[in-house]
Amino acid sequence: MATATATIKRRSPRFRAPLPRRTRNGRGTSVMMRPSAVLQPLPVCLALSGLTTMLAAPAFAQERSALVAERVIDLRQTLTDNGRLTEDDRRSELITEIRPGIRASGRSARVEGSLDYRLDLVQYARDSGRSTYHHQLDADGAAELVPRHVFLDVSAGVSQQSISAFGQQSGTIDPDNSNRTDVATLSVSPSARARLAGVLDVSAVANWDATRAKDSELGDRTDWDATVRAGATHGIFGWSLSGTRQTNGYNGGDRYISDNATATLSVSLTPRLRISGRHGEERSDLLGNGTQRSTSNGWGFDWQPGVRTQISGQADRHFYGNSHSFSLSHRFRRAVVSYTDSRGVSGQDNDALGVLRQRYLQLYSSCMLALNDAVTCERLTRALLGFNPLESLGFLNSAPSLQRSQTLTLAVNGVRNTLTMVATSSTSERLGDQQYDAGDLSIVPRVRQYGVMAGLDHRLTPKASLSLTASLQKTLDEDTQPGNELRRLELSVSNDLGARTQGTLALRRVWFDSETNPYRESAIVGSLNHRF
16 A cells, blocks of 8 residues: 655644545656656546535435635745755756645535645746746545445545655655655445344445556556455354455556455454454466466454554465554553554455445544544544655555565654654565566665654644654665765744734755765755635
8 A cells, every 4th residue: 555755734624624535656666757747637636526515415415515615825935055965066046836725524414524735836946947837636425325235435535656765855845856756545445244134144345446647658548446255243253155256457568367266264252352264265466477376364353442542454375475454552541652564465455445435434532542642633534544644655666576564653742842753664575576667676675764753742832833853765776776874853833813813934855865866955945724
């Protein structure tokens, strides 16, 4: 999954934070360029029209939808001593950004959704030929089409991502970096469930995901999967039978199909501990050497030793090797600590949007009980679900890969101070005899990255706050490809200038070490945000 520095913006308390999109991070250096430099607008247009329809559609609601919308404009001025991010030709630059946008949120008895869209217009004072624009989108919607039986979930997003892990990295969202590009994603997930004879639970879920990168076919993919499941619970025992077909298609590449049928048995040893075992039959061509038939076996558990602690895990043996997922979270009175660890094939076994939304809300609610800080909890929840706050981590890919990611988060909230720490590790490897037409994995057998971020927020007054953020991101050397290291330090002060206006002044220092294109940068950033 996804996954990018995510700059977490302060949201109006009236708006529910959108569900993070599933970021299709593959991994890549060589790039297949398109004739057109225009980002394909399909995900953006569909998301805007679809979410607007869902937000405003009273036909699905039993009562009038409560729709709230705000127009937003951000004005940002950046004075940097290294506008080209190069060590040899350092030139100061004044960069002006105008970002008009809209935020909307609606909720009724059977429909809910949220939308946050910005158009980032970038103007360079000295190198006006570099002026450009970017889209930023975070949208999520859910509808109960038939009460308690048929549902529809939609999620969409547009953000910047790195093309190559070994290319130049930026200390912030960079308007003009050849190693970064806009990536648009759109996910649609219809589902249905029912209980037959009051005993047998049956369900069907489908997911369709599309990813498109600007100026490059690297990373473009269209995935879909469908799952049917039947099961029942008898006292402390439970069972289920499921069948799944998954299709992963890469533009300019091959299409991969995986089928599996799985039987699962579970038992609740205590009201707080449940264990399960499963056996399945699989058929797939993911390894790139023809269709493979094999059996799979696995186990899992869910344990809640107390109201403040949750632990879950599962492990499976597949034709490509072992996969696993593990999560642990504990809530103190004024702190939250969480850890996640997962390993599997990119694009396989993704959660349906409805399930992902439930996990997001559970983690977010648990964090709010301890910290009561919406901005911090949104940042931590995104990190735990794989939507990395270190947005530069990751790269675009041209075929499936074997990925492992680990994330550790800690947040402590005091009377006037909030401390946030996030540590991440990511490893991507070639999968079997898979052929990679482009990208980092076409050059090296694996890519290893890790990152650390720490932030301290201090409330000076009820309207003003001081923030200090430090981050480290490192890509390790692999064969012929030298790695790189990015360090970033930022000090900022924010103040509410009115009921709907906020101003921020920041000082930024960036160090990027690389054998090919190192640089140093210092910048002063002033921004003004107004909602109307």
